[in-house]
Amino acid sequence: MNYIYALILTIIIELSVIYLLGFREKLLFYSLIIINILTNPLLNFIVNRLNETYIDFNFLHIILLEILVVIIEWLLLKLVIKSKQLPLFKISFIINATSFLIGLWL
Amino acid sequence: MKKLFLIFTLFTFLSVTSVLADIIDPRVHYADEFFINKQGKKVTTSSQYKKVKTQVYNLNPAYSEDNKKYGYIDSEKNWVIPPKFDYVMGYSDGLAAVKENDKWGYIDTNGNWVIKPKFHQIFCPINSTKERYLYFLNKCGNLSSGFSEGLAAIPLYEEGVYIVKTQDGKKYKAVLPKGFDTKHSYFVNGYIKNNEFIVQNKEEDYRNYKNQLYYEYPNGYINKTGEVVIRGNFKSPMKFSEGLAAVRIGSDFGYINTKGEVVIEPEYSFAGKFVNGVARVKKYNPQKEKEYEERFINPNKKSSINNISAYADEIPPQNIKDIQSKTNKSPIIPFSLILLILIIITWKSIKKQKENNNANKQD
Numbered sequence: 001m002n003y004i005y006a007l008i009l010t011i012i013i014e015l016s017v018i019y020l021l022g023f024r025e026k027l028l029f030y031s032l033i034i035i036n037i038l039t040n041p042l043l044n045f046i047v048n049r050l051n052e053t054y055i056d057f058n059f060l061h062i063i064l065l066e067i068l069v070v071i072i073e074w075l076l077l078k079l080v081i082k083s084k085q086l087p088l089f090k091i092s093f094i095i096n097a098t099s100f101l102i103g104l105w106l
Numbered sequence: 107m108k109k110l111f112l113i114f115t116l117f118t119f120l121s122v123t124s125v126l127a128d129i130i131d132p133r134v135h136y137a138d139e140f141f142i143n144k145q146g147k148k149v150t151t152s153s154q155y156k157k158v159k160t161q162v163y164n165l166n167p168a169y170s171e172d173n174k175k176y177g178y179i180d181s182e183k184n185w186v187i188p189p190k191f192d193y194v195m196g197y198s199d200g201l202a203a204v205k206e207n208d209k210w211g212y213i214d215t216n217g218n219w220v221i222k223p224k225f226h227q228i229f230c231p232i233n234s235t236k237e238r239y240l241y242f243l244n245k246c247g248n249l250s251s252g253f254s255e256g257l258a259a260i261p262l263y264e265e266g267v268y269i270v271k272t273q274d275g276k277k278y279k280a281v282l283p284k285g286f287d288t289k290h291s292y293f294v295n296g297y298i299k300n301n302e303f304i305v306q307n308k309e310e311d312y313r314n315y316k317n318q319l320y321y322e323y324p325n326g327y328i329n330k331t332g333e334v335v336i337r338g339n340f341k342s343p344m345k346f347s348e349g350l351a352a353v354r355i356g357s358d359f360g361y362i363n364t365k366g367e368v369v370i371e372p373e374y375s376f377a378g379k380f381v382n383g384v385a386r387v388k389k390y391n392p393q394k395e396k397e398y399e400e401r402f403i404n405p406n407k408k409s410s411i412n413n414i415s416a417y418a419d420e421i422p423p424q425n426i427k428d429i430q431s432k433t434n435k436s437p438i439i440p441f442s443l444i445l446l447i448l449i450i451i452t453w454k455s456i457k458k459q460k461e462n463n464n465a466n467k468q469d
Contacts, residue, residue: 021453021456021457021460022457022460063441085463087455087456087459090452090455090456090459091456093448093452094449094452094453094456097445097448097449097452098449100445101442101445101446101449104441104442105442
């Protein structure tokens with residue numbers, strides 16, 4: 001159940017950031033929802049799994065994984081949205097950075 | 107965009123180096139390598155030290171997509187032991203560790219239980235950098251983690267206790283379960299005396315005891331009947347070879363015998379197994395060290411307390427959860443500030459780009 005709550009919260013935060021930035025493209029909103037459904041539970045599962053093993057899994061490993069998520073989400077957005085006007089990498093970075101920052105303090 | 111890319115690259119570089127710093131231990135990297143005999147004396151010749159081929163079993167861990175379980179296949183990929191386990195390890199000394207219903211046990215080469223599943227965890231042996239990389243990628247199934255000379259190392263998780271820091275932060279209290287055997291009061295990082303936990307391993311002190319709550323348990327060795335025959339305050343127990351096993355006490359490796367007695371004092375940053383009376387070891391040499399990267403230690407690592415009611419008799423579960431939530435967040439604060447700055451920079455950049463796009467459209 002925690003994975004679902006994390007996913008819903010992430011989607012709400014990321015869509016809010018996109019909306020506040022002034023983007024109104026429906027394809028962008030729908031793409032982000034689907035991409036998060038694909039990547040967010042997987043990331044949380046990997047983090048939990050690595051944390052439970054004997055490895056000295058620490059905070060910086062989580063950062064590394066988040067960086068990978070930014071890259072993967074950017075590539076997926078590029079695949080779906082073929083617009084050159086949308087700064088997809090910056091969008092991927094800012095939405096993931098915001099949700100990560102809020103998640104740190106929850 | 108270029109500025110952002112530069113910051114991103116720096117971030118990635120820092121993250122990757124911190125990961126590598128964990129994998130490549132500087133105490134092993136900056137060390138003198140030599141051979142010792144069973145008395146711990148340095149030997150000048152190592153001609154008798156030859157790599158011994160371990161027994162190869164035609165039983166390879168494999169996963170079945172049909173029932174999502176693990177079993178063993180032979181070299182022709184036929185199932186020898188059908189997939190029915192949650193996880194499996196390689197064979198060693200005729201037995202293999204397998205997991206069923208969240209507990210570990212051991213089976214023989216016919217798949218019959220020799221030690222029924224009762225252990226919460228087992229060890230994943232790390233004897234080389236390659237094994238450490240596999241461990242990091244969570245591929246322990248490719249490594250054998252079992253018996254050698256009739257004994258297998260096992261974390262005695264079930265014999266653990268919770269350690270709670272007192273309000274003044276100066277002492278540690280042990281939360282002892284009902285029926286706790288006071289004879290077994292020695293743990294990996296310290297021991298219990300009059301309900302107080304005395305921390306001996308100062309290296310772990312910073313990493314683990316920054317939290318209010320920590321779960322401490324001893325390590326040991328079992329025989330082929332599942333009986334605990336060695337119980338001790340050591341870490342990273344290796345397989346027995348020629349009657350001796352390397353174990354880490356504090357930050358260094360030494361050797362114990364089959365009775366659990368330390369026969370070679372811990373002073374090595376790496377300790378190999380004995381072959382023909384000789385073992386390869388490494389001893390940390392501070393003079394060799396050119397640059398020492400301080401290990402990033404996360405003091406906010408939370409313990410898993412899913413089965414807390416089985417152990418914390420004195421402190422109600424909801425209070426322990428309260429303690430856990432009040433962890434020290436100091437390393438997160440500077441990182442959060444950096445991240446906030448990056449978010450603001452990116453926000454302004456996106457806004458500017460939107461304005462430029464709108465202006466171009468109007469033109």
